Amino acid sequence: MIKAVIFDYGGTLAESKTPWDIVSEKAVDRLSIDDVDVKAIDFQNAVMDTVEWRRTIHMEGKEVDSHEFFNHALGILGHSTGRDITDELEMYVYESSETEWLADLETLLSSLSENYKLALLSNAWLEAPRQVLRDKGYGRWFDVMVCSYDIGIPKPDPRIFQHTLSLLDVEASEAVMIGDSIKADIKGAINAELKAVWVDNEGTGEWKGCTVRTISELPNLIRSI
Ligand SMILES: [Mg+2]
Structure with missing residues (x-):
């Protein structure tokens, strides 16, 4: 589950x-x-x-x-x-920096947060991803926000997934990673024994596993995992 x-x-x-x-x-x-x-x-x-x-x-x-x-x-x-x-x-x-947010992100985060713990896991050398999420008021939906510079290890290394899981206090099998990088997010997560959903922004169909075109499809998909 x-x-x-x-x-x-x-x-x-x-x-x-x-x-x-x-x-x-x-x-x-x-x-x-x-x-x-x-x-x-x-x-x-x-x-x-x-x-x-x-x-x-x-x-x-x-x-x-x-x-x-x-x-x-x-x-x-x-x-x-x-x-x-x-x-x-x-x-x-x-x-x-200029930030363009995904449409209906707030609705998605608020609805997912009713049923799941939410985390950010970003390959970042600076604080900006966490800062802009907080500035926008989206920080309140996240239980955990991890940037790779926190521990000096980036995705796809399994140790940063394990670090995030331990902060969330869940097992790998109880977590799903959502990301647009097949190598860093998807293969990294699967290698660390998490579930993974690829966000196929360009519609290339490059990954044959679990995929969404937009993250608004996530609530239904996650329920079926
Ligand atoms: Mg990305």
Whole structure:
């Protein structure tokens, strides 16, 4: 019997975009106060390289936090900075990001929360997914919100699923993972012995297991699992 529903964030509950050109302008202004002299375009390019670097870190089953993320970018430019400054840079990302929510999300979360514990499980190097959910007032529907940087381990590693299950206080067989990434969410969850439902946003039918086109189909589907 299903007792908990665990949601991925990006591509599942919302789409968030970061305008890195704007963030980079703010970041270099802030860094210049501390005599870290970099150009916005160089900072932005270093961030793009850092996004790629993070993918290689994920392949090693590790996650970075915002301090490591920005110091890797600054390291490319021959600089480094303290956590107080990287916390501010993280804030610029959060303030500048644009979030598009799934239609009828509140109705879905409120109805699911009547019958199940709800969790967020996001591969994130920063606090933004939790922060924007709280800002929107959706945080109240979630019993547990996990970001991979909390424990330094990303999906699809089974340990982050186990971490989330223990916070929810349910067994793997009592939980279903909902996500749009076959590798991170679906195969990760199944490998950790959870149930999984793939959100097929593009309608490609790439996954032959349990699938929905939109998450509004979830309540009926979860009842039948
Ligand atoms: Mg996703």
